[in-house]
Amino acid sequence: xxxxxxxxxxxxxxxxxxxxxxxxxxxxxxxxxxxxxxxxxxxxxxxxxxxxxxxxxxxxxxxxxxxxxxxxxxxxxxxxxxxxxxxxxxxxxxxxxxxxxxxxxxxxxxxxxxxxxxxxxxxxxxxxxxxxxxxxxxxxxxxxxxxxxxxxxxxxxxxxxxxxxxxxxxxxxxxxxxxxxxxxxxxxxxxxxxxxxxxxxxxxxxxxxxxxxxxxxxxxxxxxxxxxxxxxxxxxxxxxxxxxxxxxxxxxxxxxxxxxxxxxxxxxxxxxxxxxxxxxxxxxxxxxxxxxxxxxxxxxxxxxxxxxxxxxxxxxxxxxxxxxxxxxxxxxxxxxxxxxxxxxxxx
Amino acid sequence: xxxxxxxxxxxxxxxxxxxxxxxxxxxxxxxxxxxxxxxxxxxxxxxxxxxxxxxxxxxxxxxxxxxxxxxxxxxxxxxxxxxxxxxxxxxxxxxxxxxxxxxxxxxxxxxxxxxxxxxxxxxxxxxxxxxxxxxxxxxxxxxxxxxxxxxxxxxxxxxxxxxxxxxxxxxxxxxxxxxxxxxxxxxxxxxxxxxxxxxxxxxxxxxxxxxxxxxxxxxxxxxxxxxxxxxxxxxxxxxxxxxxxxxxxxxxxxxxxxxxxxxxxxxxxxxxxxxxxxxxxxxxxxxxxxxxxxxxxxxxxxxxxxxxxxxxxxxxxxxxxxxxxxxxxxxxxxxxxxxxxxxxxxx
Numbered sequence: 001x002x003x004x005x006x007x008x009x010x011x012x013x014x015x016x017x018x019x020x021x022x023x024x025x026x027x028x029x030x031x032x033x034x035x036x037x038x039x040x041x042x043x044x045x046x047x048x049x050x051x052x053x054x055x056x057x058x059x060x061x062x063x064x065x066x067x068x069x070x071x072x073x074x075x076x077x078x079x080x081x082x083x084x085x086x087x088x089x090x091x092x093x094x095x096x097x098x099x100x101x102x103x104x105x106x107x108x109x110x111x112x113x114x115x116x117x118x119x120x121x122x123x124x125x126x127x128x129x130x131x132x133x134x135x136x137x138x139x140x141x142x143x144x145x146x147x148x149x150x151x152x153x154x155x156x157x158x159x160x161x162x163x164x165x166x167x168x169x170x171x172x173x174x175x176x177x178x179x180x181x182x183x184x185x186x187x188x189x190x191x192x193x194x195x196x197x198x199x200x201x202x203x204x205x206x207x208x209x210x211x212x213x214x215x216x217x218x219x220x221x222x223x224x225x226x227x228x229x230x231x232x233x234x235x236x237x238x239x240x241x242x243x244x245x246x247x248x249x250x251x252x253x254x255x256x257x258x259x260x261x262x263x264x265x266x267x268x269x270x271x272x273x274x275x276x277x278x279x280x281x282x283x284x285x286x287x288x289x290x291x292x293x294x295x296x297x298x299x300x301x302x303x304x305x306x307x308x309x310x311x312x313x314x315x316x317x318x319x320x321x322x323x324x325x326x327x328x329x330x331x332x333x334x335x336x337x338x339x340x341x342x343x344x345x346x347x
Numbered sequence: 348x349x350x351x352x353x354x355x356x357x358x359x360x361x362x363x364x365x366x367x368x369x370x371x372x373x374x375x376x377x378x379x380x381x382x383x384x385x386x387x388x389x390x391x392x393x394x395x396x397x398x399x400x401x402x403x404x405x406x407x408x409x410x411x412x413x414x415x416x417x418x419x420x421x422x423x424x425x426x427x428x429x430x431x432x433x434x435x436x437x438x439x440x441x442x443x444x445x446x447x448x449x450x451x452x453x454x455x456x457x458x459x460x461x462x463x464x465x466x467x468x469x470x471x472x473x474x475x476x477x478x479x480x481x482x483x484x485x486x487x488x489x490x491x492x493x494x495x496x497x498x499x500x501x502x503x504x505x506x507x508x509x510x511x512x513x514x515x516x517x518x519x520x521x522x523x524x525x526x527x528x529x530x531x532x533x534x535x536x537x538x539x540x541x542x543x544x545x546x547x548x549x550x551x552x553x554x555x556x557x558x559x560x561x562x563x564x565x566x567x568x569x570x571x572x573x574x575x576x577x578x579x580x581x582x583x584x585x586x587x588x589x590x591x592x593x594x595x596x597x598x599x600x601x602x603x604x605x606x607x608x609x610x611x612x613x614x615x616x617x618x619x620x621x622x623x624x625x626x627x628x629x630x631x632x633x634x635x636x637x638x639x640x641x642x643x644x645x646x647x648x649x650x651x652x653x654x655x656x657x658x659x660x661x662x663x664x665x666x667x668x669x670x671x672x673x674x675x676x677x678x679x680x681x682x683x684x685x686x687x688x689x690x691x692x693x694x
Contacts, residue, residue: 040661048656139659273653273660278633280664285632286625288672306620309395312486313620314387317627325635 006038010045013144021144028136029122046143053142055149057163060173065199067106069239076245078115082148085141088121089130089153131162135276164192169255171195176209195251202238209236228262295324353385357392360491368491375483376469393490400489402496404510407520412546414453416586423592425462429495432488435468436477436500478509482623511539516602518542523556542598549585556583575609642671
């Protein structure tokens with residue numbers, strides 16, 4: 001892919017060419033340096049993102065029925081004229097490298113529908129890389145005309161915070177079981193939710209689902225409301241039977257209207273852009289430092305002293321950064337020893 | 348605390364003064380700039396860490412009995428002449444700010460023992476800050492003469508990876524229940540474990556504990572062994588009744604001997620130092636960029652363009668970093684547009 005090709009790719013995905021979109025997604029998932037440059041070139045060619053999209057984070061413990069739920073919700077939305085994209089995120093198996101979520105066949109109805117685009121989780125995606133890849137993927141699928149983006153994460157920890165950082169609304173799916181602990185849901189995760197859904201509210205589970213919903217409602221009343229005073233609702237549904245899906249969507253729309261009404265929607269996206277910016281700045285700076293020949297030389301030398309325990313990693317870091325920035329003993333990075341020499345103030 | 352005071356603090360904690368140790372730990376937990384400088388000064392004064400300490404990460408789902416286990420193991424070790432330090436890590440409730448783990452009274456026997464030092468989790472510790480604070484805290488308690496360091500984390504996700512990064516051995520505590528999913532344990536977490544312990548193997552739970560241990564053993568046989576061919580053992584214990592604690596410690600010692608024998612022990616610490624170094628380099632670089640007046644000025648201008656969607660966060664980041672490093676159009680950070688101009692190669 002060269003510059004000319006990246007223009008063709010941008011044109012292709014904007015015109016709805018699914019294979020162009022797939023290639024573009026592969027590009028942003030790559031960690032190769034040349035791919036990173038092309039990806040950023042491609043993103044620059046897409047222009048401002050459409051303002052009327054909704055980015056939904058969907059999480060919940062294993063076995064809660066996330067795929068079935070997303071399939072049911074997705075088909076419902078397509079029936080109402082929307083175009084859906086599903087981006088899966090699964091950092092759970094970094095060491096083994098495998099990923100069950102990579103299995104596209106989980107959402108067969110959506111995978112076959114021309115108004116939906118399902119992208120499995122790239123294997124070996126590192127935590128920390130999730131947000132970056134997902135932010136870029138969102139811009140791509142939006143440019144390709146998808147107006148509802150579902151970012152799905154398998155959820156008992158690590159990735160939810162990152163997913164919440166790229167979404168307009170974080171939706172937590174729970175099973176009709178008692179107690180967050182038993183479901184492996186951490187308190188911090190529930191605090192991220194803008195909407196809680198108790199799935200499997202059907203048949204023998206219906207009564208348990210009602211009890212679980214009531215429990216969640218009283219637990220949520222103890223937490224402080226979300227931005228703009230939004231009180232997190234708890235909705236029952238059965239993705240398997242398709243019941244409650246319209247109520248779920250009604251709550252999503254009510255949330256979006258509410259957040260748009262109080263500017264919280266735009267504010268959230270602004271904060272997300274800023275977080276993205278600083279994450280990229282970090283990456284760029286580190287890359288520049290690592291590529292710097294002088295720093296490489298110094299790294300060998302101070303690294304050996306560090307290995308012998310003569311100098312701590314923070315002190316080593318300070319030496320490397322000062323050397324790289326070419327300001328060995330000025331302003332930033334004055335050590336405590338400096339402040340001691342100059343007679344640091346008592347506290 | 349001035350430079351002179353930090354020398355006194357270093358002397359105090361080395362001589363076994365518990366209040367000096369407590370003040371030093373408070374210093375490394377602080378995120379204030381002046382405290383950070385003093386903390387790094389203090390660390391520099393401690394000299395090389397003793398080589399014969401063991402750093403144990405302990406994790407497991409809520410309710411598995413981590414505190415009871417650590418108390419039983421700790422008292423056992425103190426009886427054998429060791430000096431123990433327990434550092435608790437709990438990032439679970441970032442938004443609410445509260446922390447159950449902050450409750451020192453959980454480990455009453457240890458908290459009262461002069462050969463133990465129990466440090467609750469600082470409230471409001473951000474994920475990402477865990478590793479930094481814990482690494483520094485480990486050096487402090489080691490300098491104070493504690494030879495066995497237990498880093499405890501409440502465990503269903505986020506913090507385990509960070510804790511595994513600062514420990515010699517990661518010990519996973521499980522309940523006598525079937526299925527990792529039900530316990531909220533992610534596959535990725537089991538993959539971090541060097542030693543698996545099924546707790547509560549007593550009374551009515553004993554049979555279930557034996558089944559759970561057998562399940563874990565066969566699951567572990569499917570995974571690749573850890574460094575140096577270490578096959579992760581599964582041990583039964585009852586922390587409440589004190590049974591199996593000696594077997595647990597025997598396995599820890601066997602692991603340490605094994606890892607020392609194949610150089611994996613030192614190699615793991617070396618890798619951890621390197622990771623620490625790069626994390627600090629990142630922090631230092633970002634701090635320098637944020638403090639740079641020229642960058643602040645440019646940030647306002649390009650930030651406004653970014654807010655209007657005219658420029659993506661990655662492109663904005665590139666502009667800021669290039670400006671900061673004073674190399675507007677050279678070497679590092681050549682964009683895809685540049686490579687296009689110079690006729691980038693087809694792939």
